Amino acid sequence: MRISMENGKLLDPANKLDQKQDLFIADGKIVSLEKKPDDFNPDLVINAKDKIVLPGLVDLCARLREPGFEKKGNFDSELYAANSSGITSISVPPDTTPVIDTPAVVEFIHQRARETNRANIFPLGALTQKLKGEQLAEMYLLKEAGCIGVSNALNAIENTEVLRRAFEYANSCDLSVFIYAEDEKIANNGVAHEGAISARLGLPAIPETAETIAISRVLLLVEQTDVRVHFCHLSSARAVDLIRTAKKQGIEVTADVSICNLHLTDMDIADYDSNCHVKPPLRNERDRVGLIEGIRDETISAVCSDHQPHEINAKSAPFSITEPGASTIEHLLPLMLHLVNRNEITLNRAISLITSEPAKILGINRGFIEKNKHADLCIYDPNSNISIDKNNLLSSGKNTPFNGWELQGKVTHTLLNGEVVFSID
Amino acid sequence: MTGKNIQLDKNGNLKHFLSIEGLSQPLLHTILNYAESFATVDKRPVKKVPLLRGKTIANLFFEPSTRTRTTFELAAKRLSADILNLNISTSATSKGEILSDTLRTLEAMHCDMFVVRHANSGAAHYIASQVAPHISVINAGDGRHEHPTQAMLDMFTIKQHKKDFTKLSVAIVGDILHSRVARSEIHALNVLGTNEVRIIGPHTLIPKEIEKLGVHIYHDMNSGLKDVDVVVMLRLQRERMRGALLPSEDEYFKRYGLTNQKLKHAKKDAIVMHPGPINRGVEIDSDVADGKHSVILQQVSHGIAIRMAIMAMVMGQINRDENKEKKK
Numbered sequence: 001m002r003i004s005m006e007n008g009k010l011l012d013p014a015n016k017l018d019q020k021q022d023l024f025i026a027d028g029k030i031v032s033l034e035k036k037p038d039d040f041n042p043d044l045v046i047n048a049k050d051k052i053v054l055p056g057l058v059d060l061c062a063r064l065r066e067p068g069f070e071k072k073g074n075f076d077s078e079l080y081a082a083n084s085s086g087i088t089s090i091s092v093p094p095d096t097t098p099v100i101d102t103p104a105v106v107e108f109i110h111q112r113a114r115e116t117n118r119a120n121i122f123p124l125g126a127l128t129q130k131l132k133g134e135q136l137a138e139m140y141l142l143k144e145a146g147c148i149g150v151s152n153a154l155n156a157i158e159n160t161e162v163l164r165r166a167f168e169y170a171n172s173c174d175l176s177v178f179i180y181a182e183d184e185k186i187a188n189n190g191v192a193h194e195g196a197i198s199a200r201l202g203l204p205a206i207p208e209t210a211e212t213i214a215i216s217r218v219l220l221l222v223e224q225t226d227v228r229v230h231f232c233h234l235s236s237a238r239a240v241d242l243i244r245t246a247k248k249q250g251i252e253v254t255a256d257v258s259i260c261n262l263h264l265t266d267m268d269i270a271d272y273d274s275n276c277h278v279k280p281p282l283r284n285e286r287d288r289v290g291l292i293e294g295i296r297d298e299t300i301s302a303v304c305s306d307h308q309p310h311e312i313n314a315k316s317a318p319f320s321i322t323e324p325g326a327s328t329i330e331h332l333l334p335l336m337l338h339l340v341n342r343n344e345i346t347l348n349r350a351i352s353l354i355t356s357e358p359a360k361i362l363g364i365n366r367g368f369i370e371k372n373k374h375a376d377l378c379i380y381d382p383n384s385n386i387s388i389d390k391n392n393l394l395s396s397g398k399n400t401p402f403n404g405w406e407l408q409g410k411v412t413h414t415l416l417n418g419e420v421v422f423s424i425d
Numbered sequence: 426m427t428g429k430n431i432q433l434d435k436n437g438n439l440k441h442f443l444s445i446e447g448l449s450q451p452l453l454h455t456i457l458n459y460a461e462s463f464a465t466v467d468k469r470p471v472k473k474v475p476l477l478r479g480k481t482i483a484n485l486f487f488e489p490s491t492r493t494r495t496t497f498e499l500a501a502k503r504l505s506a507d508i509l510n511l512n513i514s515t516s517a518t519s520k521g522e523i524l525s526d527t528l529r530t531l532e533a534m535h536c537d538m539f540v541v542r543h544a545n546s547g548a549a550h551y552i553a554s555q556v557a558p559h560i561s562v563i564n565a566g567d568g569r570h571e572h573p574t575q576a577m578l579d580m581f582t583i584k585q586h587k588k589d590f591t592k593l594s595v596a597i598v599g600d601i602l603h604s605r606v607a608r609s610e611i612h613a614l615n616v617l618g619t620n621e622v623r624i625i626g627p628h629t630l631i632p633k634e635i636e637k638l639g640v641h642i643y644h645d646m647n648s649g650l651k652d653v654d655v656v657v658m659l660r661l662q663r664e665r666m667r668g669a670l671l672p673s674e675d676e677y678f679k680r681y682g683l684t685n686q687k688l689k690h691a692k693k694d695a696i697v698m699h700p701g702p703i704n705r706g707v708e709i710d711s712d713v714a715d716g717k718h719s720v721i722l723q724q725v726s727h728g729i730a731i732r733m734a735i736m737a738m739v740m741g742q743i744n745r746d747e748n749k750e751k752k753k
Contacts, residue, residue: 199632200446202546202569202608207633271431272547316555317524318545320568 001043001418002026004036008048008379012055012369013348014356023053025375028418033371044420046413048379054351056088056376056416058358058367060256060304061232062329064090064121065396066112067105068097073309073396079118081330081395083414083422086378087305089120089359089366093178094131095153101126101137103145110146118421120376122362124151124178127166133157136166139173148362149230151178154279156214158184164221171227176363180232181214181239182206182280191320193235193283197266203320206281208236215239219246222253230361231255233306235280237290244299254361255299257291258306259335260326264288264401274315274322275401278306292344295353302358303336305329309397327397333378334386334407341408375418384410431553439738441553441562444571445612453580453616459734459743460581460727466503467729474733476742477506480537484510485527485552486565487543492701493565493575496725497540500732509536525555532557538740539563546570546605561739569603575700576609578731580617582724583655586696590617596649596691597640598625598681599659599708602632602670606700607659615639625649626681629670646681650690656718658683658699661708674707684710688718696720 003025010017010033024032024040031037059082065073082090092109094100100109100123113121125142127150129135139150150170157163170177187210192198194205215231219242222229234240234257243255260278265285269276276282294300308325315322328335336350345353359367366376390403414422430447434440439452466472482501484494494510501508513527531539538561541549546568553562566572587593595614601607601624614622615638624631625643636642643649650656661677671677683697697709697718705711714721737743 194633196634196637199635200608200638202567202571202605204569205632272550318543318548318551318567320545320547 002041003044003046003415003418004040004042005046005048005053005377005379008051008053010053010369011347011351012355013352014368015370017369018348023369025415025418028375030369030371030373030375033369046379050383051379051381051412053369054086054378054380055355055368056366056378056414057086057333057354058089058362058364059087059307059329059332059354060091060302060358060361061093062090062305062307063309063325064092065309066096067108071311072314075112075116077394077396078307078309078329079116080422081393083118084394084411085330085333086380086411086414087119087329087332088376088378088414088416088421089122089364091122091124091148091362093151093153094124094126095155099126099130100124100147101129101131101142103141106142106145106147117416119416120364120366122148122364124149126150127152127170127177128157128162131155133159133162136169139170139175143173143175147175148364149176149178151180151232154180156182156184160217163217164225167221167225167227167229171225176228176230176361178230178232179218181211181218183210183214186210186213191277191281191324192269193266193281195266195284197269201269201272208238208283211236211239211280212242215242219251219253222251229253233258233261233280233304234291234294234300235261235283235287237287237293240290240294240299244294244297247299254301255294256302256304256358256361257295257300259303259328259332260306260401261288261291262303262339263335268401269319272319273401274317274319275326275399275403277315277319277322277324278326278401279324295345295349301353302361303353304358305332307395309395310399311396312398315399325399326401327393327395327399330394331386331388331400331402331407333380333411334409335402337382337409338407375415377415378411379413380409380411382409384408386410431550438741439735442573442735442739443549443553443562443564445573445576445609445616446571448616450616450618453577453613456577456731456734456738457581457584459738460577460730463733464727464730466733473503473505475505476737477501477504477740480506480740481535482506482508482538482540482736483531483536484508485531485539485541486510486512487541487548488566490542490565492725493542496728497565497732500729500736503729504733504736506736528552528555532560536560538736540565542566544568563735563739566605568605569608570605571609572605573609574728574732574735575606576613577735578724578728579610579657579698579700580613581727581731582698582720583696585723586720587654590614590619593619593655594621594623594653595619595655595657596623596625596643596653597657597659598646598649598683600630600661600665601626601635601659602630603662603665604659608638610657611638611640623649623653627671630665646687647690650687653691654695656683656688656691656695656697658697658709660700660702661704678707682706682708682710683713685712685716688713698724701725
């Protein structure tokens, strides 16, 4: 397939690309970024006039619900939703059923990815067997099978000795460890940030220390073991402070934040809106501003959708017994652009947070626009409007906390390895 | 955020009674005034008024309760309504679909009102958002959130003894963290213009940032009770001793249990209240519970009048009658 993409403005902060330029694709690769190669007869011409061409987005964390939770979503529904937001690479956490702790499950995921052929899927393997926090998972075999990192997902590792050994072992396999930092005992089955809102609504609360103590413990172990650690989904300003200080001291860690925590606070729970029941919890405005601050000074280097689609019943109950998580994958790009429109971050920073930076964290060769490299691309119209209506989501999960929001920046085309996987027409 | 108060209909009348938060001072006074008129019903030879004749009320108790359920039942009967009592174990309804199925089933039986008690905060709001438009929901206690009818009967009791809220200091003592009664009372006292609302307890039983609800926090009884007009003692659940919240019942009683000695710090004519059932020797000494300051048994009988008033109001019976009178 030969495609010529004409009249668009290319934007790739990693390569300092920010200009109107045509682009030519053949056999899955970008063959020219300047002028049309000789004898180039395109099968398809995409007119990107007044539109912006980005590298295909890289989502650090999304749950596609296979295997094990097919009633919540599947590769076809969730990847189509992802493509509608320009996403072409996704890292999936290991808390599927069965857990990604054997090469067979990794192979299953790769097979489903090949069948759907909508995105590059990068599975994270389990850090401990069945994510129980007791015995090490077969990290080397998982790596050989194609895992790009290891994680215990949302499951805490209570035993610090196990955590220390897991770090050492992951390091000897040259694997990055993705940590969701929450002290399970302090969190104590809480469902909302500890503060005025949880006090008012009488909701079991998650103190800030549930996050900061867990982060401190990991940082001390990183210092000793030299393992590469990435912190998933920071939620508090204090957590950002801890990581900022650690980085200044030379401890090489990275961190991301979920898109929900950049836009919403515990105030949005209002009268028990279960779509605002997420993990980590939505904290207060001071924390939200602290997260933005962390993005600006590069303490936080990626934003993910942390997409968690749910069936209706999972969210239809009194708040604290609903399942946590929000369906966000198809609005990742417009929600990032919304931060730009509100002058909270620059456009270049917004784009690198969802392209080259997460790719760097995953250690994958994606998230940029370069000659002779994969043609994973996303074209969006900066002037088109999006009205979020929970009933019209492409994802199987209708659990968006952004219902009724008006955003800008609709994706018109998404290309994966030089093939159009989504187009608005 | 919808910003819509689902407790009120489009004319501003009470449709559901879910939380004190969100209700106006005039509305609370209306409830107290109607309760006053119902307070005499049980002194008549026939203890009934026909306001809710032909209406069916379901007591939906997802959490066991005898006292609250019984007073709602009596209140319904005195209003001539038919009442169904359903005790639904929480384990069977831990999944949302089962709860909404339960609601559908009861709707199909043509119930007009659900009185709901549930172990999870927000359950009454959730149920009110799910039911058919003709059904009213009354919150009989949701998790740690609110127990608004209890707060109203306590306000009624205070008013019987103290008249003017704006001159009062009220102290709520004990396990504020887990108490739905405390949250409702804090809102009710503030809406009614109470001069000062205090809460007293150890840090472990006081939620963070509760001061934003309009209370002063004390950790010591002597200073906390100083010159107060009303003392509200909260029940301390025994299971609180199992975690790291409190060391022992003895130590709790020593610091926060209400004794005549500690009560001396309050005003001479202070009244002592308790939502019941009381733990003698844990949060309150028998001498105080049965003493001259105690109004605990009055609270129970006021509970029926308050619940009659609220049930009649959410069914539109009182508002409608009022309008008729205006037309005359």
